[in-house]
Amino acid sequence: MNFIVDETKPSDSNEKKTGNNIGKTTVLRLINFCLGGSEKSIYQSKEFKNNVNESVKSFLTEQKVKVTLKLQEDLENPLSRQLTICRNFLSGSKKILEIDAKPVLAKNFDMELKKSIFGFEEAKPTFKQLKAKNIRDEAERLENTVRVLGNFGKLEEYEALYLFWLGVDYPDAEKKRLLLEERGLEEKLYNRLFNENSESKLKQFLKIIEHDIDVLESKKNSFNINEEYESDLDSLNKVRANLNSFYSKQSQLDLRRELIEESYSELKKSLVDSQAGLLAELYAQANVFLPNLQKTYDETVAFHNQMVHEKMHFIADELPTIDAQLIKLNSEIQNSLTEEKRLVAQLQKSDTVDELQEVIAQLNGKYEQKGRFEEKLEQLLASKDTLTNIDSQLASIDKSIYELDELIQDRVSTFNMFFSEISNNLYGEKFAMSATFEQKKNTEQHFYKLYIDSLDGQTGTGKKKGEIAAFDIAYVKFAEQLGIKCLHFILHDQMEVVDDNQIEGLVREVVSANCQFVVPILRDKLPASIDKPEYQVLSLSQESKLFMI
Template sequence: MDGLIRNITFHAGINFIVDETPPLEILATGNNVGKTTVLQLIDFCLGASAKGIYTDPENKRNEDLKVKNYLIDKEVLITLTLTSDLESPFAEELVIERNFLPRKKQIRRINGEHLTEDAFEERLTNQLFLNHYGKKPTFRQLISHNIRYKDQSVNNTLKTLDSFTRDEEYEALYLFLLGCSFDDGDSKQTVLSQIRIETAFKNRLESKQTRSAYEASLSLLEGEIQRLDAQRSSLNTNPNLEDDLKALDKVRYEISVSGSKLSRLNLRRNLIQEAVQEVQSSTANIDIEQLKSLYSEVSAKLGKLNRKFSELVEFHNKMVNEKTRYIKKELPQLEAQIIEFSARLDQLRTTERELTKKLATSGSFEELEKIVVKLNEKHQKKGEYEIIIEQITAVEKNLKNLNEKLEGIDVLIFSDKFQAQVQERVNLFNKYFSEVSRELYGEEYALKFDIGITRTGQRVYKFSAFNTNFSSGKKQGEITCFDIAYTFFADNEKIPCYHFLLSDKKELMHDNQLVNIATLVERECKHVQFVASILRDKLPPALNKDEYFCIRLSQSDKLFRIEQHTS
């Protein structure tokens, strides 16, 4: 170990991470000194992956081996200290420690306690949002607007999650952030999960053709089978041979039907088991005794609580268990059917071998054999088509029932009363949003919502910000206004939130905008830390002062100081 590499102190108000490299030198070196990495390290301590610190964001396969090896070989430890009050030396603190080593050497601690990955996320979640672990939106989703260094969050005001995030996840996120709650939120997520399972199963069944196409093909097959049966009858002069061939046709048809049925039963069982694992992963396994002191402290501050902490945890886990039981209720019947069809298939194959052996010695004609081969192929296809049609029909029935159940939930969520509640919260937030944007830009930004339709046909709340300005600087300003306004809103509505805002690429903003932000933060946000990375030569004179800097970097003094420690 080489001792302390950096000690960065963040104060209330503006905190600039400054790159002091001269402009001409930046062009020559590529400006890679670690400004963004400071933000990434804070995010890392809050549960982000370590790979982002030494991986190219545009190409995940490209790693900066120099940085990666340094972090591992030197056993670099990152420590982040969060405080409940910036001004009080006696305020409650949360000390988070993480390193980059694998397995047993890995450090993941909170206030000195080693934690597993799940327990780490649980502790962070419940520290900010009591009893929220295992629910949606997740902790990482809830703090996504506080930490903006990835392109998605740097360039979008509300779309702060990855590009694969579903509309219903954004719906849950912003309803939660606005303080809009509804009792059927978990039920809706369960039903939507089941709808996705059934839809995925239906898509697999119809990967080649739709049900109507299978029905049309089945009708044609039945006609071809009748024609081949007529040809075979005209060629056969042996009554016993005819009976044996019919028996073989029947057995092979039943083998095809049973095999297809068994395959789809196994597929459905696997999909249900995957869904069960997904639901069970959200169970809250909380050490009641360990958090007893925290619960007591909350009770002391807020007064006597209506429910014990253990009762809340037990209630949540019962909800998860009930979801699991509901999804698993079909499994016993599926297992019984799988056993039944497996045994039936073995019996049919034994019969097929006996008939095939018998017919091999019957001396059939060559042309008759060709017809029999064709008939076998047609019967096999017929069996496959009938099973697929049966499965598609069952899935469509299930989807209809699930969508009816979802519609029942949506009657409440999209009722006039609930929409009015959402609109009331949006209007309240917009008072802060418009005031902040008016002061910074002389314009008024606002949040709005519409009721849209997802790709799978479900109704969903879609939130967006008014924005008629498409320049990079103005977009950066809209994002900053939103983040500051939300902090005001959350504090006044007693909604838990972090009071630090981390932003990258602030050199895209105009000088006047930066000065206005600094003025607003210094005057109105004494408890807020606005942390931004920026090139020093892009700073306006009014902000180019040591009192606003939390760290200075340059080509000769990069963040990790690898050159100094390895020379």
């Protein structure tokens, strides 16, 4: 048990003396920083992005502060495997970002930590998502037991995370995520095509055009023309047919490109500017009405923008291929136009009647119109087939996941043995977790969700934090029993709202578990029975703050 406390005593004569704002919570943020968290959380206000502690920021950069985090598999065995992570607050060539003294690129840091700690190399869940349960210093993790990714977390990301927690192998997590991304773009294309012309409407238009073509072909064939003219006319029709096909393909590619650019632009607009003062003021106003709100503005912005950038990269990936196809098509169109001009000039030298030229012009127009409608119908049907194919793949993946339901429920039952026992020890009430495979509204997709329930219904703030702590300790015991790799340290903020009896109970549970529980807490909120040196890892004061400034 590692309490981070202040040295303020209840008997201090100075009534203004306080144990707040001395760096207790900053310790948690420094640990999170070494594990890939944002440096801004160290010196910037959660609520007001413009409220920067310049003295702390300057200290960290000017003094070239380096933070080193050492992880060890067994703290009681000095020979057990260790991992050392170093970071500083500088940039460019002076930036330090190392794992076991080896420099790591920022873009690879999350994956390298995941491989080093969990031995896991799949794209999802990310290391940031995996550590979220263990570092509870932000609102979404302080208030939610299992929804540790907040409202920005997608259903497929939560599903991958939950199954990882349960030690259930889920190799199709990334494939499912990519299919859902692809489906979103394809559905947008299909809806746009369908809104312009339905499948039935296009087929009816084609029937009318084909009838008009039959009539004009019959009329054209009634003319008595020489073989040379007929041959040139056939060549011209083939060239124009090719042109129609090229124009249709060009139209299709232009439409596809336009849709991608629109989606890209919409996503770009959804990026949140960290300088958006109005939004920060909105967070401030929310804090007035909800005093307990622990909103982390910069972390929320960074998380949101990271997801948007990933989507932008995904949808723009097709643009180079489309541009190459358009260049090739333009070349083919120019060549065909040149040939068309030559054939028209040659035909105009022949003895023809105006009526025949008019019929041919009408016929060519009809063929061009037919080509456009056929291309639109082909696009619509192709998009429909793509959606059907994606849905089929998603259904297959969902089926393979649901086939693991017996294993999943068995793992949940094993977890609940620890969870219900710890919660019962703390509150005389047994909490339980359940896993359900639910269908997403208005779709055919299914996702696993986890729920926490109590026989007595909703819990208050203090009891909720006790529930979260019980969950985290129970998970360490569960993971150990099943051999699931996990972090054996738990960081919790704002434990002052928990009753003394439950804080004492948590200490007993931590001592009996193979985990390290780090908690910043005001000394006057610490029960006397556990206000002991062996439980206190760090003591700070107004005269001796964390950074000594």
